Amino acid sequence: xxxxxxxxxxxxxxxxxxxxxxxxxxxxxxxxxxxxxxxxxxxxxxxxxxxxxxxxxxxxxxxxxxxxxxxxxxxxxxxxxxxxxxxxxxxxxxxxxxxxxxxxxxxxxxxxxxxxxxxxxxxxxxxxxxxxxxxxxxxxxxxxxxxxxxxxxxxxxxxxxxxxxxxxxxxxxxxxxxxxxxxxxxxxxxxxxxxxxxxxxxxxxxxxxxxxxxxxxxxxxxxxxxxxxxxxxxxxxxxxxxxxxxxxxxxxxxxxxxxxxxxxxxxxxxxxxxxxxxxxxxxxxxxxxxxxxxxxxxxxxxxxxxxxxxxxxxxxxxxxxxxxxxx
Numbered sequence: 001x002x003x004x005x006x007x008x009x010x011x012x013x014x015x016x017x018x019x020x021x022x023x024x025x026x027x028x029x030x031x032x033x034x035x036x037x038x039x040x041x042x043x044x045x046x047x048x049x050x051x052x053x054x055x056x057x058x059x060x061x062x063x064x065x066x067x068x069x070x071x072x073x074x075x076x077x078x079x080x081x082x083x084x085x086x087x088x089x090x091x092x093x094x095x096x097x098x099x100x101x102x103x104x105x106x107x108x109x110x111x112x113x114x115x116x117x118x119x120x121x122x123x124x125x126x127x128x129x130x131x132x133x134x135x136x137x138x139x140x141x142x143x144x145x146x147x148x149x150x151x152x153x154x155x156x157x158x159x160x161x162x163x164x165x166x167x168x169x170x171x172x173x174x175x176x177x178x179x180x181x182x183x184x185x186x187x188x189x190x191x192x193x194x195x196x197x198x199x200x201x202x203x204x205x206x207x208x209x210x211x212x213x214x215x216x217x218x219x220x221x222x223x224x225x226x227x228x229x230x231x232x233x234x235x236x237x238x239x240x241x242x243x244x245x246x247x248x249x250x251x252x253x254x255x256x257x258x259x260x261x262x263x264x265x266x267x268x269x270x271x272x273x274x275x276x277x278x279x280x281x282x283x284x285x286x287x288x289x290x291x292x293x294x295x296x297x298x299x300x301x302x303x304x305x306x307x308x309x310x311x312x313x314x315x316x317x318x319x320x321x322x323x324x325x326x327x
Contacts, residue, residue: 002026004065005045006052006096007072011175011182012111012167014039015210016069021045023214030061030072038176052092058099067217068100068108073148075141075179082140089144090151097155097162107161109216110152114168114202114227114294115142125202125232125295128166128225149225156223163220165213168229168294171313172206173320185317188242189327195253196235200291203238203310204230215303230307232293241314 003020007013008029020027021043028046031037040047050057052072062068074088093110100108118132137143149164156162175182181201187193212228220226233241236254243250299305321327 001066002028002064003067003069004028004030004062005069005071006030007070007111008045009035009037009039010072011039011177011179012170012206012209013069013071014043014174015170015172015206016071016213017043017045019207019210019214020069028061028065030058036176039174052095053087055095055098058095059102062096062099062103062105065103066106068096068105069111069213069217070096070100070108071111071213072096073111073113073145082144085140085144086147089148093148094151097152097160101155101160107163107217107222109213109220110149110162110164111213112149112152112164112166112225113142113145114166114229114292116146116149117166117227117294119290119292123291123293125293127295128227128298153223161222163216163222164225165216165220165299166225166227166294167209167212168202168204168227168296169292170206170209171203171310172316174206175317175320182317185242185314186321186326188239189246189318189321191246191248193239194251195255196239196251197255198234198236200232200234200293201238202229202232202292202294203313204228205308205310205313205316207316208305208307212299212303212305215299215305219303221302224302226299226303226305227294227296228299228305228307229294229296230313231310232291233310234291238310238314241311242318245311245314245318 003025005013005017005027008017009031017027028048030050031047032051048061050061074085117126118130119126120130134146137146152162152164169181171185209228216226240250296305
């Protein structure tokens with residue numbers, strides 16, 4: 001099988017490309033001239049130049065492919081120019097699905113996010129049936145992914161074979177950029193997180209998430225979505241795990257999210273004035289006010305998806321940080 005992978009220079013996309021190659025598939029990857037290709041080094045992939053914003057460049061990129069894995073996304077919290085998120089995540093998804101339809105691709109797997117999944121008020125994990133609407137989305141990243149998922153659902157309703165996957169919080173080797181989560185792991189491993197807020201995340205090994213994409217291609221039902229998650233952990237538990245791997249004591253200072261919010265506004269304002277960036281964003285702090293716990297039971301039942309313990313993801317991520325000189 002020949003498959004096109006978008007976002008293959010990124011964290012999850014590169015893992016999907018590696019999983020496809022390991023199973024003997026031909027892999028074509030969509031790259032821009034400015035793409036950082038470090039994640040593609042050593043991979044026997046065919047690179048084609050194109051841009052999700054340029055619809056005409058996508059049809060030749062997807063020609064002769066049986067499958068498309070549309071993994072590419074603009075994953076930034078507190079983006080200075082939010083319109084860029086909508087252009088990449090919403091318009092880019094529409095362009096890619098149209099190109100796949102025109103080229104006669106058998107099936108597309110669209111990578112959404114648990115950012116689009118509802119969070120129950122009673123504290124139980126969210127799943128694919130949890131009620132949610134656009135007004136529940138905090139920040140432009142979540143809104144853009146919610147709208148992009150609607151584009152995928154509309155395409156499926158119109159007859160295009162699209163299966164949606166919703167990765168939770170992938171962790172593991174190869175987070176070159178890094179993603180906001182990868183930055184958190186890096187900071188924690190470096191001892192740069194002396195305090196924590198009362199939040200929680202669902203941690204999944206990036207390689208398990210990648211295999212979940214392949215299972216969705218093989219077994220997923222068109223128009224359906226599948227959470228590809230792992231283990232629910234509080235931020236305190238996450239930092240304790242990472243501290244244990246690094247052989248240092250975990251942070252013990254708990255900060256209320258409301259106390260951190262003013263700092264986030266100041267940090268973002270300073271970043272705008274100086275043209276720099278900030279690791280603490282208003283959007284991120286607002287998201288941290290909820291425990292983002294999710295269930296992958298549907299993916300386990302219908303796809304045969306399996307996830308290893310979060311500890312393994314942290315071990316592999318830290319080993320990669322050390323091997324690449326980041327720690």
